[in-house]
Amino acid sequence: MDLHILDHRLRVTSISKNGLVHFTHPLIKLIFLRNRTGCKFFSLTETPENYTVVLDEEGFKELQPSEHLQVEGSIWLPLNVVANGNVSSSSQAVGVTKIAKSVIAPLAEQHVSVFMLSTYQTDFILVREKDLAVVVSTLEEEFHIFREVAGESVPLCRQDAHNGLHKNGKEAILPTVHPVLIPQNHFCVMSLDPDTLPSIATTLIDVLFYSNSPKEDAASTPGQELDCVKFFSFSLIDGYISLVMDTEAQRQFPADLLFTSSSGELWRMVRIGGQPLGFDECGIVAQISQPLADSDISAYYISTFSFDHALVSSGAPCWLLRRREFSSDPRHDFASFSVAGDYGRRHVGSGRRTTCSDAQVPEEDIARVTEMLHHQRKDAAAS
Numbered sequence: 061m062d063l064h065i066l067d068h069r070l071r072v073t074s075i076s077k078n079g080l081v082h083f084t085h086p087l088i089k090l091i092f093l094r095n096r097t098g099c100k101f102f103s104l105t106e107t108p109e110n111y112t113v114v115l116d117e118e119g120f121k122e123l124q125p126s127e128h129l130q131v132e133g134s135i136w137l138p139l140n141v142v143a144n145g146n147v148s149s150s151s152q153a154v155g156v157t158k159i160a161k162s163v164i165a166p167l168a169e170q171h172v173s174v175f176m177l178s179t180y181q182t183d184f185i186l187v188r189e190k191d192l193a194v195v196v197s198t199l200e201e202e203f204h205i206f207r208e209v210a211g212e213s214v215p216l217c218r219q220d221a222h223n224g225l226h227k228n229g230k231e232a233i234l235p236t237v238h239p240v241l242i243p244q245n246h247f248c249v250m251s252l253d254p255d256t257l258p259s260i261a262t263t264l265i266d267v268l269f270y271s272n273s274p275k276e277d278a279a280s281t282p283g284q285e286l287d288c289v290k291f292f293s294f295s296l297i298d299g300y301i302s303l304v305m306d307t308e309a310q311r312q313f314p315a316d317l318l319f320t321s322s323s324g325e326l327w328r329m330v331r332i333g334g335q336p337l338g339f340d341e342c343g344i345v346a347q348i349s350q351p352l353a354d355s356d357i358s359a360y361y362i363s364t365f366s367f368d369h370a371l372v373s374s375g376a377p378c379w380l381l382r383r384r385e386f387s388s389d390p391r392h393d394f395a396s397f398s399v400a401g402d403y404g405r406r407h408v409g410s411g412r413r414t415t416c417s418d419a420q421v422p423e424e425d426i427a428r429v430t431e432m433l434h435h436q437r438k439d440a441a442a443s
Contacts, residue, residue, distance in 0.1 A: 061141060061142065061143045061202070061203050061204070062141070062142040062143075062203060062204045062205075062206060063139060063140075063141055063142070063163065063199055063203035063204070063205045063206070064139065064140045064141075064142060064205075064206050064207070064208060064213060065137055065138075065139055065192070065205070065206070065207040065208065065216065066101075066137070066138045066139070066140055066184075066208050067207075067208035067209060067210070067211070068100065068101040068116045068137070068138055069116060069117050069135050069136075069137065069189065070101060070114055070115065070116055070117075070135065070136040070137070070138060070186060071114070071115060071116075071117070071120045071131060071132070071135070071136070072112070072113075072114050072131075072132040072134075072136060072175060072186075072339075072365065073112070073113045073114070073115070073120075073123065073129060073130060073131045073132070073365070074110045074111065074112055074113070074129070074130040074131075074365035074366070075110060075111040075113060075128060075129055075130075076110055076111075076128040076129075076130075077109070077110060077111070078128070079126060079127070079128020079129070080111060080128075080269065082124075082126055082128055083123065083126075083128070083129070084269055086122040086123055086124075087104065087113075087268075087269075088265065089122060090102050090104075090115065090119055090122055090296075091104070091257075091264070091294065091296065092257065092258070092261060094296060097118060097119055097121075097122055098118040098119075099115055099116055099118045099119030099122070100116055100118070100297070100298055100299075101114070101115060101116040101119070101138070101297050101298070102114075102115045102116075102119050102295065102296045102297065103115070103177055103179075103293065103294070103295040103296075103297070104268070104293070104294050104295075105291070105292070105293040105294075105304075105362060105364050106268065106290060106291065106292045106293075107289075107290065107291055107364050107366065107367065107369075108289060108290050109336075109365075109366045109367070110364075110365060110366065112364040112365040112366075114136075114175075114177065114186075130365065132339055132365070134188045134189065134190065134339075135188070135189040135190075136175060136186040136187065136188060136189065137186065137187055137188075137189050137192065138177075138184040138185070138186050139163065139184070139185040139186070139187060139195070140182060140183075140184060140185075141163060141183075141185075141203075162202070163185055163199060163203075164176075164185060166198050166199065166202075167187070167194075167195060167198055167199070169198075170194050170198050172187060172188075172191045172194050172195060172198070173187075173188070173191075173339055173340050173341070174186060174187055175187075175339070175363045176361040176362065176363045176368075177295070177362060177363065178360035178361050178362055178371075179295050179297065179300070179302035180249055180250060180251040180300075180301075180302035180303070180320075181251070181297075181300050181302060183360075183361070184297075186363075196216065238332055238333050238334060238337070239332075239333065239334040240330055240331070240332055241289070241330075241331040241332075242328065242329065242330055242331070243287065243288050243289040243329055243331065244287050244288055245288045245289060245291070245306040245307070245308075245328075245329060246306060246307050246326040246327070246328065246374055247291070247304060247305065247306050247307070247326065247327045247328070247329060247371055248303075248304070248305055248306070248307065248310050248318075248320060248325070248326065248327070249302070249303075249304050249320060249325075249327060249360060249371065250302075250303045250304075250305070250310075250318045250319060250320045251300070251301055251302055251303065251318070251319055251320070252301045252303060252317060252318055252319075253301075253317070254296075254299060254300075254301055256317050257301065259314070259317060260313055260314065260317060263312050263313055263314075264294070264313075266312070267292060267305070267309050267312060268292065268294070271309075288306070288308075289329065289331065291304070291305075291306065291329065291369065292304070292305050292306075292309060293305075293362055303318065304360070304362065304371070307326070325373075326373075326374040327360065327371040327372060327373060327374060328371070328372055328373075328374050329369055329370070329371055330369070330370040330371075330372060331367055331368075331369050332367060332368040332369070332370070333366070333367040333368060336365075336366040336367070337366065337367060337368060352370075352372060357372060357373060358372065358373055359371060359372045
């Protein structure tokens, strides 16, 4: 298998909700006038708390300093896995694969924090530029590693990777308990021909900048009844568009322009974190990703500035909802998972994707995953 370090140097930023008005013009420019900005990697995700913007250095120049703009201090490099000559994606939408998991897990053992961005086309694993030496030394026995330079994939020599770079020397972080929220929305992962982007411009601007969700405050209050959560993600990366939205937002777009891998495919969200997660902690979603991967259940994964979000097939959250019965406080509308071991901060699982026709996970699968979670949590408590 091949691992490609893509030719993008990325910044991870956050725009406050009340400060969005100051950034509407540059964001519209980045979405619709990319030839003028020179930005080739752009992702905008709205959550109840803020807007997370991930973009390359050319795009970052468009965002003026402001009290409403937070910038994570690191430069991030996107990784992409290629198996058998093909990127871990195809013309059909795919979720996070076990290939991606096999990258994240060993990196986590070396205390490398990752930022995950799944799109309709593929999955990007973002690592800090300063951690590149650790990434290469950790994965070089398993992967042929290439670095993109001016559009060409060049084999990465060990000398090139290690010059001027040092292991991060981070200490293992103790297991942490984080709440897991499961809103009632059903989500779609879709794409769009870039040539038709102007056709949905008015709708896209309205959804991104002028729509409000009455349930936004509930999403950030643990223990409060949670019906729906505002979540909309738009990515334009190397000319490919990816959209993640709930079914209510989807109805505002022309049905004949958006496409997905199969008709009616819906996803449920697992939202990780009661307080902002930060960028250094490891092991947050290991107990979610591992059972999903072992049970061959697909998952997309989108990290944001404050929280993480896994999207699983619409039947899969049944075991998560059932798992909440094991919570120490069943009154809460979330389950607390004790994250054991030093797995990746944003550790993801993968597997077969389901459609509406087989959206219910078989009872034996639900029981198996539930039992796995139960034992994992007991082991975590014992340690």
